[in-house]
Amino acid sequence: INFTIYHVNTDKGKARALNTAIYESIGIYVINIDSDGLLEKNAVKNMVLRFENDLSIAAMTGAILPKEELVQKVKGFGHRLLAKNEYYEYAQAFLSGRTIEASRDQLFTMSGAFSAFRREVLMETFLYDIDTIGEDTDMTFQIRTRLGKKVVICADAIFYVEPISGFSELYTQRQRWQRGELEVTENYMKQTASLKRFFKNFLVRRMMIDHTFTFPRMIWTFATVVLIAFGYSSLILLLSYLLIYALYVVVAVVNFVSVSILLQP
The missing domain is CATH 1.10.287 (Helix Hairpins)
Structure with missing residues (x-):
């Protein structure tokens, strides 16, 4: 197997770096992974097989889990309790939550830490939005809502991350997620936001539950x-x-x- 490695030197943010890499890519599939985690040995193979066996799939997210062995090694009762809760929260979000969302064609966001795309589909999008910190959610909506293509989760493609470092990181992380969700949702709810659509439009329902109820x-x-x-x-x-x-x-x-x-x- 031959690898070509490019170092993209940019201080303009993750979205610009990803867009540069997409333009430079030449393969059939484009897979994004964060640098601070570890792929399960069969993760990429499982993703490619899922693409090959279902030509209707345009993009997919992998499953993100804290490394269990590292969670067990966390010191301090409070920190270990936080890390264990994070582990089960991630497992619930990816192994059950996103699986159910995908089965209903309502997957809200692909994980920015580990996602895969057919390159031809990416080239039909506006690429990653550089004006939001929720670029992964925006890309999900571009493919699923604007292009009307299929986005799923590959639950047996696992990307392991380190346990959360503490409550400070937890606060920063959740603040970023909520801000990104609100920014992206604003762009896609301008024509659809109304109470009468609560049972018809899952995005309206999601935002009502997350930010109103x-x-x-x-x-x-x-x-x-x-x-x-x-x-x-x-x-x-x-x-x-x-x-x-x-x-x-x-x-x-x-x-x-x-x-x-x-x-x-």
């Missing part, structure tokens, strides 16, 4: 003091919180069991 939880938290001032029993409020927490625990247990089954070899 979570708001009452915050209001409820701050309203507790007000409710006590209005004479509501603190015992009743406490029991209400315990019931809500118990329901969250049930959902978490179901997710944990489901992901554990999916992770079985």
Whole structure:
């Protein structure tokens, strides 16, 4: 196998570097991977086989997982707990969440850390958007929504990443994800954003759930003091919180069991 390696020297951001690399590419498939992870030995082969066996697939995302051995080596109870939660969250998001989304042709975003494309499809897009930090989500919508082509997940193509370093990285990471989601969604909801489309347009539904239905939880938290001032029993409020927490625990247990089954070899 012959490899040609180019070093793209750019200070203009990831999107510009990817676009440069796409123009330089000459193969049938283009695969993006981040530099801070490790591919499972059969990951690329599994992706190519999926492309070859289904000519309708235009692009796909791989499955991103923290390396389990590294998670077990994390020191400190709090940090290890955070790393283990991240591990199961990634497993749930990729092995079940994106699989369900893809089966409904509603995959929201391909992972910027590991994704693959037919080059001919990439050349039909506007390439990666340099004006958003959610360039991977924008590319997903370009291919699936604007071009009307098939985007899926290849769950047996795994890219291992290091466990999260701490709460500071967690905050920065989630802030970036939410900002990118909002930026990209604004471009694709200008003609479709209305309550009547809640059950028809998955993007409207996704944004309502992610950025609207979570708001009452915050209001409820701050309203507790007000409710006590209005004479509501603190015992009743406490029991209400315990019931809500118990329901969250049930959902978490179901997710944990489901992901554990999916992770079985």
